[in-house]
Amino acid sequence: MSQQDDLFKNIVSHCKEYGFIFPSSEIYDGLGAVYDYGPYGIELKKNIQDFWWKAMVQLHENIVGLDSAIFMHPTTWKASGHVDAFNDPLIDNKDSKKRYRADVLIEDVVEKYRQKNDKEVEKAQKRFGDAFDEAQFRATNPNILRNQAKMDEIETRFKAALEAGDMAEIKQIIEDLEIACSVSGTRNWTEVRQFNLMFSTQLGSVADESSTIYLRPETAQGIFVNFLNVLNTSRQRIPFGIAQVGKAFRNEIVARQFIFRTREFEQMEMQFFVRPGEEMQWYNYWKDSRMKWHRALGFGADKLRFHDHLKTAHYANAAVDIEFDYPFGFKEMEGIHSRTDYDLTQHEKHSGKKLRYFDPEINEHYVPYVVETSVGLNRTFLAVLCNSYKEETLENGESRVVLALPAFLAPIKVGVLPLMKKDGLPEKAREVMSLLKFDHQLFYDEKDSIGKRYRRQDALGTPYCITIDHQTLEDNTVTLRDRDTMAQERVSIDTLEAIVGKKVGWKHLL
RNA sequence: GCGGAAGUAGCUCAGCUGGUAGAGCGUCAGCCUUCCAAGCUGAAUGUCGCGAGUUCGAAUCUCGUCUUCCGCUCCA
Numbered sequence: 257m258s259q260q261d262d263l264f265k266n267i268v269s270h271c272k273e274y275g276f277i278f279p280s281s282e283i284y285d286g287l288g289a290v291y292d293y294g295p296y297g298i299e300l301k302k303n304i305q306d307f308w309w310k311a312m313v314q315l316h317e318n319i320v321g322l323d324s325a326i327f328m329h330p331t332t333w334k335a336s337g338h339v340d341a342f343n344d345p346l347i348d349n350k351d352s353k354k355r356y357r358a359d360v361l362i363e364d365v366v367e368k369y370r371q372k373n374d375k376e377v378e379k380a381q382k383r384f385g386d387a388f389d390e391a392q393f394r395a396t397n398p399n400i401l402r403n404q405a406k407m408d409e410i411e412t413r414f415k416a417a418l419e420a421g422d423m424a425e426i427k428q429i430i431e432d433l434e435i436a437c438s439v440s441g442t443r444n445w446t447e448v449r450q451f452n453l454m455f456s457t458q459l460g461s462v463a464d465e466s467s468t469i470y471l472r473p474e475t476a477q478g479i480f481v482n483f484l485n486v487l488n489t490s491r492q493r494i495p496f497g498i499a500q501v502g503k504a505f506r507n508e509i510v511a512r513q514f515i516f517r518t519r520e521f522e523q524m525e526m527q528f529f530v531r532p533g534e535e536m537q538w539y540n541y542w543k544d545s546r547m548k549w550h551r552a553l554g555f556g557a558d559k560l561r562f563h564d565h566l567k568t569a570h571y572a573n574a575a576v577d578i579e580f581d582y583p584f585g586f587k588e589m590e591g592i593h594s595r596t597d598y599d600l601t602q603h604e605k606h607s608g609k610k611l612r613y614f615d616p617e618i619n620e621h622y623v624p625y626v627v628e629t630s631v632g633l634n635r636t637f638l639a640v641l642c643n644s645y646k647e648e649t650l651e652n653g654e655s656r657v658v659l660a661l662p663a664f665l666a667p668i669k670v671g672v673l674p675l676m677k678k679d680g681l682p683e684k685a686r687e688v689m690s691l692l693k694f695d696h697q698l699f700y701d702e703k704d705s706i707g708k709r710y711r712r713q714d715a716l717g718t719p720y721c722i723t724i725d726h727q728t729l730e731d732n733t734v735t736l737r738d739r740d741t742m743a744q745e746r747v748s749i750d751t752l753e754a755i756v757g758k759k760v761g762w763k764h765l766l
Numbered sequence: 767g768c769g770g771a772a773g774u775a776g777c778u779c780a781g782c783u784g785g786u787a788g789a790g791c792g793u794c795a796g797c798c799u800u801c802c803a804a805g806c807u808g809a810a811u812g813u814c815g816c817g818a819g820u821u822c823g824a825a826u827c828u829c830g831u832c833u834u835c836c837g838c839u840c841c842a
Contacts, residue, residue, distance in 0.1 A: 273777050707802030
């Protein structure tokens with residue numbers, strides 16, 4: 257574990273030292289869990305984003321793009337459920353110092369009653385055998401009815417308290433239910449405090465005329481509210497998808513682990529609209545398709561896994577995560593959800609607009625079902641970094657730090673290096689630059705020994721270096737050095753465009 | 767929010783019982799050099815996280831505060 261910690265520390269240091277990621281506002285001591293992307297970080301992030309966009313939009317005739325605003329009408333978040341669900345009432349046990357979600361504590365009690373009832377049903381089933389009618393049993397058994405009444409009472413009371421925002425009442429419920437902390441075993445609780453995970457701000461500059469609006473906590477809703485606009489203008493027919501990359505904001509209680517969990521983050525989302533009843537087939541399709549995409553980023557099979565959600569969110573009927581094996585363990589990188597017609601139906605209710613599709617094949621109107629793929633750009637960035645950062649020991653005993661990035665993701669594609677900065681070699685190198693610079697991000701370097709320059713490019717993840725030497729002046733050939741094998745081949749300058757273009761392309765990956 | 771650890775150059779860190787701020791690597795300039803962090807010369811870079819206190823004198827002692835990391839808590 258400590259070795260993993262060290263590795264992760266080194267990756268974080270490497271990010272800062274080589275211009276990938278800086279702590280935000282660092283001259284003012286930084287801002288907690290906010291990061292800026294430096295010269296090479298932005299290139300890498302952009303390349304990951306482009307690769308996603310191409311894989312989704314460019315390679316699918318039936319997926320179109322969108323860039324919706326971060327600010328949205330406040331009712332959006334009522335409709336989506338975020339105003340309710342993103343408000344967590346928290347409570348601390350004073351003895352164990354453990355913090356709990358008050359709603360989870362209360363729901364655990366409800367769950368216990370539910371389990372009791374299930375046991376009753378099980379027992380009865382054994383007793384009655386095939387003749388057993390579960391529905392009838394549940395409707396008549398006095399034990400079950402008593403428990404059910406208890407559950408209903410708790411839930412009704414809790415719901416009312418939540419809606420009224422009555423934190424004192426929620427604490428009272430916890431006390432009345434005699435809930436104890438599982439660690440200390442005591443019932444010595446603090447007051448219940450409300451945490452809103454959405455950032456709010458004012459729209460309108462005059463305070464009393466302004467209204468509270470939220471920074472979007474997910475990009476998905478921008479897609480749903482534009483469903484009709486896109487449908488009416490893109491000539492798409494179901495099944496089709498809308499893709500979007502953008503920032504989202506969540507006021508996490510704890511933001512940790514470098515760029516893994518931050519309060520401001522970037523999502524790459526695609527909402528795929530399908531005929532009701534066909535959602536599971538598409539859910540499975542996207543599960544496979546998205547896993548292939550992650551594999552194309554160079555992640556080995558052992559680094560990725562699916563993690564099924566046992567308990568799905570309020571909007572979904574199936575959910576799975578694609579997890580990556582970060583130095584701090586397997587963690588979610590992407591979520592794939594079957595969101596049913598929840599979102600569109602909610603927006604219908606709140607907006608009064610019909611969000612339907614007329615399906616000419618079956619001659620029916622319906623609210624489409626939605627399969628969502630939502631991947632964290634920053635999390636993917638971190639995974640790519642963790643996967644490619646290597647501290648190698650070479651045959652001669654020296655060590656080198658190399659970012660073994662897939663070539664198509666590398667911030668710099670080619671380092672152009674004159675062997676020496678005299679004899680016309682720099683001039684010749686500039687010629688090579690002008691040949692390649694329209695297609696690729698290049699880096700010119702003539703300082704220090706050639707070995708040192710190679711190592712500098714290794715640390716940035718540059719997959720290829722072109723070295724111009726004296727022979728170049730004679731026969732117009734250069735050496736092309738491979739980052740991973742450190743092997744060199746001599747090629748003609750005339751063939752460079754084709755060779756490099758092929759090596760850093762992504763055509764063969766998907 | 768709780769507990770633990772840490773904040774000194776771009777990075778990694780040293781700096782004793784208080785006495786003018788250091789190393790390695792990196793960066794920059796020059797010399798040398800015909801392919802994997804070579805060598806030589808020179809240079810830049812620090813309110814020692816911040817603020818108070820003790821003291822003739824604080825990177826060092828005391829208190830406060832901020833930030834980061836680890837664990838807990840939370841996580842659509």
